[in-house]
Amino acid sequence: MAVLGCGLMGSALARRFASGGLAVTAWNRTPARAEALASGGVRPAASVEEAAREARLAVVCMSDIDAARQALRSVRGLAGSTVVNLSDGTSDDVADLERWLGEQGADLLDGATFCYPEQIGEPTAMLVFSGPSRTWEKHELILKLLGGRTRHISDDIRGAKALYLGSGAFFVTALTGFVESTACLLRRGHALEEIRDTTAYALELLRHATEEVASSIESGRHETDQATIHVFADGARKVLGEVESAGIESSVMAAVARKLDAAERAGLGHLGYSAQSLL
Ligand SMILES: NC(=O)c1ccc[n+]([C@@H]2O[C@H](COP(=O)([O-])OP(=O)(O)OC[C@H]3O[C@@H](n4cnc5c(N)ncnc54)[C@H](OP(=O)(O)O)[C@@H]3O)[C@@H](O)[C@H]2O)c1
Secondary structure (H helix, E strand, C coil): CEEECCCHHHHHHHHHHHHCCCCCEEECCCHHHHHCCHHHCCEECCCHHHHHCCCCEEEECCCEHHHHHHHHHCCCCCCCCEEEECCECCHHHHHHHHHHHHHCCCEEEEEEECCCHHHCCCCCCEEEEECCHHHHHHHHHHHHHHCCEEEEEECCCCHHHHHHHHHHHHHHHHHHHHHHHHHHHHHCCCCHHHHHHHHHHHHHHHHHHHHHHHHHHHHCCCCCCCCCHHHHHHHHHHHHHHHHHCCCCCHHHHHHHHHHHHHHHCCCCCCCHHHHHHC
16 A cells, blocks of 8 residues: 655554555655655655555545645556545545546545544544545555544545534634633743643533533524523623733634624624524
8 A cells, every 4th residue: 555645644644554564655755754664664665656556545645635636646547546535625625636536547535634643543543534435345444543433424525524624613723722821821820730620620611511502503592591692702801801911812812702792793692602603
């Protein structure tokens, strides 16, 4: 098999396939990164053509789908092979890639990596794949080497990216909000241990709150007997004042306050947090 793209993630994938007993050939645009994998039992190839032409399975992990397609263009004889794409892109990019590979006679599985390179191969690592079930079934055992929570979620090729990008909207805003919050707390003299303790509690609360919000959005019922948008909006304005007065760049918190203001102006203030979805 071939791994095309040996950045931080691609290198972890190649090492894991090799340690799982597979013969892996790897190519990277900057050759040194593929050559560095030789000690882990991965054979570096001098060209993408050399890496991929004999491979029935090529796993591509580059910065984005444009780069992946550009590299695959130079491979003659993709017909009959399966490409597994783990490069970022929109679900439309994935559909275009599937169409183009179909014209070359190759199959596509698209994937999304919900973990860091250091988790690859661990029981906790989650990767999801989409594309035709018969293609998944052919390569399932190999792809499951990548993590204990690897699974196929949809026959629709767009499925994996749609799940990844949709849930990314939560993960990255939460993490950037956490950066603002922690910088503020440290600036105000709170100890890291105290911040960790409060964060652990907030994560438990967040698990409960996200479950409530999801079922309210799904059912369309936003009444609350716990906390209204008015209460959150008042709180958000105070949080923003605190973070700004600590001299911390606070664009995530400012966006939250703006959104809650907009919900109040739209007459949703008496409803629960999930009612922002009606904006
Ligand atoms: N790192 C993570 O934690 C993580 C988690 C989830 C998903 N991902 C996704 O995995 C993909 C790779 O991420 P990474 O962390 O490995 O990034 P990275 O370390 O920056 O590596 C990027 C890779 O893409 C290659 N590349 C970029 N443009 C190219 C082009 N025009 N032609 C050929 N190769 C090109 C780079 O080659 P050079 O070495 O020659 O520059 C390198 O191999 C991204 O789509 C990323 O979003 C990463």
